[in-house]
Amino acid sequence: MASNFQAVKGTRDFYPQEMRLRNYIIDTWRRVSLRCGFEEYDAPIFEYLDLFTVKSGEEIAEQLFSFTDRGGRDLAIRPEITPSLARMVAEKINALPRPVKWFSVPRLCRAERPQRGRLREFFQWNVDVIGVDDILADAECIFACVEALREFGLTPADVEMRIGSRPLWTAVLDSLAVPTERRDDVLALVDKRFKLPEDAFDKLLAESFLNDEQTSVIRDLLSHENVTVEQLLTDYSGRVDIGQTVERLSQLLGYLEAYGIAEWCVLDLRVVRGLAYYTGVVYEAIAAGERAVAGGGRYDNLLQVVGGPAESATGFGMGDVVLGILLDEKGLLPADLASESLNFFVIDAVEGVFPKVLDLVARLRKGGFSADCHTRRQNVGKQLKQADKRGARCSVLLSGNDLRIKTMASGEETDIDATTFLDDPGKWLQ
Amino acid sequence: MASNFQAVKGTRDFYPQEMRLRNYIIDTWRRVSLRCGFEEYDAPIFEYLDLFTVKSGEEIAEQLFSFTDRGGRDLAIRPEITPSLARMVAEKINALPRPVKWFSVPRLCRAERPQRGRLREFFQWNVDVIGVDDILADAECIFACVEALREFGLTPADVEMRIGSRPLWTAVLDSLAVPTERRDDVLALVDKRFKLPEDAFDKLLAESFLNDEQTSVIRDLLSHENVTVEQLLTDYSGRVDIGQTVERLSQLLGYLEAYGIAEWCVLDLRVVRGLAYYTGVVYEAIAAGERAVAGGGRYDNLLQVVGGPAESATGFGMGDVVLGILLDEKGLLPADLASESLNFFVIDAVEGVFPKVLDLVARLRKGGFSADCHTRRQNVGKQLKQADKRGARCSVLLSGNDLRIKTMASGEETDIDATTFLDDPGKWLQ
Numbered sequence: 001m002a003s004n005f006q007a008v009k010g011t012r013d014f015y016p017q018e019m020r021l022r023n024y025i026i027d028t029w030r031r032v033s034l035r036c037g038f039e040e041y042d043a044p045i046f047e048y049l050d051l052f053t054v055k056s057g058e059e060i061a062e063q064l065f066s067f068t069d070r071g072g073r074d075l076a077i078r079p080e081i082t083p084s085l086a087r088m089v090a091e092k093i094n095a096l097p098r099p100v101k102w103f104s105v106p107r108l109c110r111a112e113r114p115q116r117g118r119l120r121e122f123f124q125w126n127v128d129v130i131g132v133d134d135i136l137a138d139a140e141c142i143f144a145c146v147e148a149l150r151e152f153g154l155t156p157a158d159v160e161m162r163i164g165s166r167p168l169w170t171a172v173l174d175s176l177a178v179p180t181e182r183r184d185d186v187l188a189l190v191d192k193r194f195k196l197p198e199d200a201f202d203k204l205l206a207e208s209f210l211n212d213e214q215t216s217v218i219r220d221l222l223s224h225e226n227v228t229v230e231q232l233l234t235d236y237s238g239r240v241d242i243g244q245t246v247e248r249l250s251q252l253l254g255y256l257e258a259y260g261i262a263e264w265c266v267l268d269l270r271v272v273r274g275l276a277y278y279t280g281v282v283y284e285a286i287a288a289g290e291r292a293v294a295g296g297g298r299y300d301n302l303l304q305v306v307g308g309p310a311e312s313a314t315g316f317g318m319g320d321v322v323l324g325i326l327l328d329e330k331g332l333l334p335a336d337l338a339s340e341s342l343n344f345f346v347i348d349a350v351e352g353v354f355p356k357v358l359d360l361v362a363r364l365r366k367g368g369f370s371a372d373c374h375t376r377r378q379n380v381g382k383q384l385k386q387a388d389k390r391g392a393r394c395s396v397l398l399s400g401n402d403l404r405i406k407t408m409a410s411g412e413e414t415d416i417d418a419t420t421f422l423d424d425p426g427k428w429l430q
Numbered sequence: 431m432a433s434n435f436q437a438v439k440g441t442r443d444f445y446p447q448e449m450r451l452r453n454y455i456i457d458t459w460r461r462v463s464l465r466c467g468f469e470e471y472d473a474p475i476f477e478y479l480d481l482f483t484v485k486s487g488e489e490i491a492e493q494l495f496s497f498t499d500r501g502g503r504d505l506a507i508r509p510e511i512t513p514s515l516a517r518m519v520a521e522k523i524n525a526l527p528r529p530v531k532w533f534s535v536p537r538l539c540r541a542e543r544p545q546r547g548r549l550r551e552f553f554q555w556n557v558d559v560i561g562v563d564d565i566l567a568d569a570e571c572i573f574a575c576v577e578a579l580r581e582f583g584l585t586p587a588d589v590e591m592r593i594g595s596r597p598l599w600t601a602v603l604d605s606l607a608v609p610t611e612r613r614d615d616v617l618a619l620v621d622k623r624f625k626l627p628e629d630a631f632d633k634l635l636a637e638s639f640l641n642d643e644q645t646s647v648i649r650d651l652l653s654h655e656n657v658t659v660e661q662l663l664t665d666y667s668g669r670v671d672i673g674q675t676v677e678r679l680s681q682l683l684g685y686l687e688a689y690g691i692a693e694w695c696v697l698d699l700r701v702v703r704g705l706a707y708y709t710g711v712v713y714e715a716i717a718a719g720e721r722a723v724a725g726g727g728r729y730d731n732l733l734q735v736v737g738g739p740a741e742s743a744t745g746f747g748m749g750d751v752v753l754g755i756l757l758d759e760k761g762l763l764p765a766d767l768a769s770e771s772l773n774f775f776v777i778d779a780v781e782g783v784f785p786k787v788l789d790l791v792a793r794l795r796k797g798g799f800s801a802d803c804h805t806r807r808q809n810v811g812k813q814l815k816q817a818d819k820r821g822a823r824c825s826v827l828l829s830g831n832d833l834r835i836k837t838m839a840s841g842e843e844t845d846i847d848a849t850t851f852l853d854d855p856g857k858w859l860q
Binding site: 006066121 | 435436437438441442443444445446449450452453462464465466467469470471472473474475476477478480481495496497499500503505507514517518520521522526527529531532537539541551559562564566567569570573577580684685687688689690691736737772784785786788789791792793795796798799800801802805806819820
C-alpha cells in the first residue's frame with residue numbers, strides 16, 4: 001500500500017463502532033445542553049488567522065494549522081471555538097435575545113505532538129453564557145458540566161470540579177510588583193504545574209524572571225488546594241484587597257449548593273487555565289492522574305478584543321478524547337454501542353419473489369422502520385444467519401403474499417399475511 | 431470593527447436558527463440512512479494531499495485548501511469524503527462485515543468562488559455500498575436518496591432522478607477512436623453541459639480536439655434525455671457492443687420499479703458526472719433550473735487506486751446548500767424550526783426563594799426535562815414575559831413549597847405542592 005494512503009498521525013478514522021461511541025458522547029452533550037436551556041450554534045471550521053492569534057496566547061498560536069487561500073488571505077483551522085463565538089455574538093449583539101446561552105460541539109484541530117489523550121483532531125463540547133455579569137452564569141455552566149459527567153455515569157469520586165480565581169492571582173501578582181505585561185507568562189507557567197513532573201516545574205520556576213519573594217508567594221498560592229473562602233480571607237486579605245473576589249466566590253459556592261452539586265466542587269487556587277483571555281473565576285474537571293476532562297471560566301474582555309462591545313462572558317469546553325478514555329477505564333461505555341440494530345430483515349423464502357422483497361422493504365422503511373434484505377441470492381439458512389449478524393430484531397420470510405415472522409431473540413415464528421403485517425409492523429418489535 | 435474579524439466569504443455562521451435548520455436536514459439524512467440499513471462512519475477532516483489528487487480529477491484538485499504541517503507533510507482539508515472512505519475500507523477490508531453499507535455527513539471545504547448554491551464550506555450526506563457488484567447496490571443507494579427527498583416533502587414533480595451510464599459513453603467514445611487518455615477530458619466537458627449557457631458549451635465543444643464526426647455523435651448522445659433501454663439498443667447496438675451495459679440498466683430499472691420509486695427516475699445519457707473515478711451507472715437528482723441536489727454512481731476502481739484490493743463500490747452525495755435553498759423555495763422547511771422550546775421556566779414569585787428555584791431547576795433537568803430560570807432578579811411579570819419569549823410550555827411560579835403551574839398556551843393555572851409536581855412533571859406537558 002502506498003505509504004501516504006493512511007490517516008495522518010494524531011487523527012482518527014471513525015469506523016461504525018467508533019462512530020457509535022462518538023455519537024453516544026455527542027448525543028449526551030446535546031441532550032444535557034438542551035435540558036439546561038442552551039441553544040446550539042456553530043461557526044466555520046476555518047477563520048482568518050488573526051482571530052485566533054489576537055488574544056488566545058502563545059500556546060494556541062503555536063498549535064495552529066494555517067494556510068493561505070488563492071486570494072492571499074491568511075486562514076487557519078479552528079483550534080478552539082471561543083474566538084468564533086465572540087465574533088458571532090459581537091456581530092449581532094443587538095439583535096440577539098438575551099441571555100445568550102449557547103452550546104456547540106465543534107470539531108477542532110491543533111498541530112500538537114500526538115500522545116495519549118491529546119490528538120490533532122478532536123471534538124469539544126462548548127457551553128457559554130454571554131451578557132450575564134452575575135456569577136450565576138458561571139454556576140449555570142458548571143452545573144451543565146457536572147450534569148453531563150453525572151449523565152455519563154461518573155461520580156464525585158471520579159471527577160473533581162476544581163475552582164480557581166484569576167482576579168485573586170492578579171491581585172497577588174500586582175502586590176508582588178510583577179509587571180502587568182509579564183502576568184500572562186507567570187499564569188502560563190503556573191498552568192504547567194500539572195502538566196510537568198514536579199522537578200521540571202521547579203526548574204522552570206527557578207529559571208524564570210521571578211525573584212525569591214515572588215517565587216515563595218506563588219508556591220504558597222499553589223499550596224491552596226482545597227480551601228474555604230474563610231481561609232482565603234485569613235491568608236490574603238491582609239496583603240491585598242480581595243474582598244469582592246472572595247464575595248463572588250462565596251456567592252458561586254452558594255449557587256452550586258442550591259443546584260445540589262456542591263459535593264463535586266472544591267476551591268483550588270492551583271487552577272489558573274492556560275488561555276490568556278480568562279478574567280474571572282476559572283475551573284477544571286479533574287480525573288485521577290491530574291487529567292483535565294473539562295475546563296473553562298469567565299472571559300469578560302474577549303468580545304471587545306474582536307471588535308465588539310463590552311459584554312461579560314463565561315463558559316467551558318469538554319473534549320471527547322480524555323472523556324472517552326476515562327469512560328472506558330471506568331467501564332461506563334454502554335455495551336450495546338458495539339452492535340447496530342435493524343428492525344426487520346426480509347428474506348425471499350422461495351424463488352422469483354425478490355421484487356416483492358424489495359417492495360416490502362420499501363414499505364417498511366417508508367413506515368419509519370429500519371429494514372434490509374440480502375444483496376445477493378443465497379439460501380434461506382444463510383440469509384437467516386445474515387439477519388442475525390446484522391442484529392435484526394425480526395426476520396420476515398416471504399413466499400408470495402404469505403409471511404413468516406421470526407423473532408430472532410426467542411426464535412418464535414408466526415405466519416401472517418402481508419397486509420395484516422403492514423398494518424402494524426411495530427407490534428413485532430415490542 | 432477590525433475588518434478581519436468576520437467570517438471568511440463563502441463560509442457560514444450557524445446562529446441558533448440556522449443551526450436548527452442544519453440539524454433538521456442532517457437528522458433527516460441520518461434517520462433515512464439508519465432506516466435503510468446503513469451504518470454511520472467518518473474520517474478526519476484533513477488527509478495527506480495525495481489522497482485527494484490521485485484520482486478525483488482536475489476539478490477537485492483545483493479546489494483544495496492545502497497546507498504543510500511542521501513535519502513538512504503536505505496535507506489538505508477534505509473536499510469530498512469518498513477517497514477517505516476508499517482508504518478506510520481498503521485498510522480493513524478483511525475484517526469488515528459485508529456488505530459494507532455506510533453513510534456519513536461530512537463537513538467539506540472547497541476553494542471555490544462562492545456563489546448561490548456553492549459555498550466554500552458545506553455538509554454532504556454520503557451513502558455508499560462497497561463489495562456488491564450486483565446493480566442492486568446502485569438501486570439501494572438511489573432508493574435511499576429518493577426516500578430522503580420524499581421525507582423532506584419533495585415529489586417527482588420537484589426532483590427528477592436522471593440516470594446515465596459511463597460504460598455506454600466509454601464504448602461510444604472508443605468506437606469513435608477518442609484516445610483513452612483523453613476520455614476523462616471529454617466526459618468533464620460533457621459534464622459542463624448543464625453548468626454553462628448553451629452557446630458557451632457549443633464554443634467549448636467546437637474548440638476541443640474533437641473532430642466533426644466525434645462532435646456529432648456526442649451531440650447525438652446528449653439528445654438522449656428521456657430514453658428507454660429499447661431505444662438505446664436501437665440507436666447504438668449496431669455501432670458498439672452495449673449488450674451487457676443495457677442489460678444492467680434494464681435490471682436497475684426493474685429494481686427501482688420493485689422499490690416503488692420508478693416515477694422519480696428516468697434514463698438520461700446527458701448525465702456523466704464530473705469526477706474521474708466513476709466507472710458504471712451514474713445519476714443526479716435534478717431540480718428546476720438544472721440544479722443538482724444529489725449525484726453519484728459506481729466507482730469500482732477507487733479502492734485499488736488507494737492501494738486496496740479490487741472491490742466494487744457505489745454511492746452518492748447530497749449537499750446541504752442546494753437542498754436548503756430548494757426546501758425553502760417550496761415552503762417545505764418546518765415552521766417550528768424558528769423557535770426553541772423549553773419544558774419549564776421556573777420563577778421566584780416571592781423574595782428569598784431563589785435557592786429553591788435553582789434546586790427545582792436542577793431536579794427537573796436531572797429528570798430529563800428542559801428547565802431554566804432567569805439570570806437576574808426581575809418581577810414576576812417580566813419573568814413570565816421571558817418564559818414566553820423562551821418558548822416555555824409551562825411556567826412554574828415558586829413561593830416556598832407551593833407551586834403554581836401556568837400552561838403558557840392556554841393561560842390555565844393550577845396550584846400544587848412541589849413534591850406532587852416532581853412526582854410526574856411530564857403530566858403538564860401533555
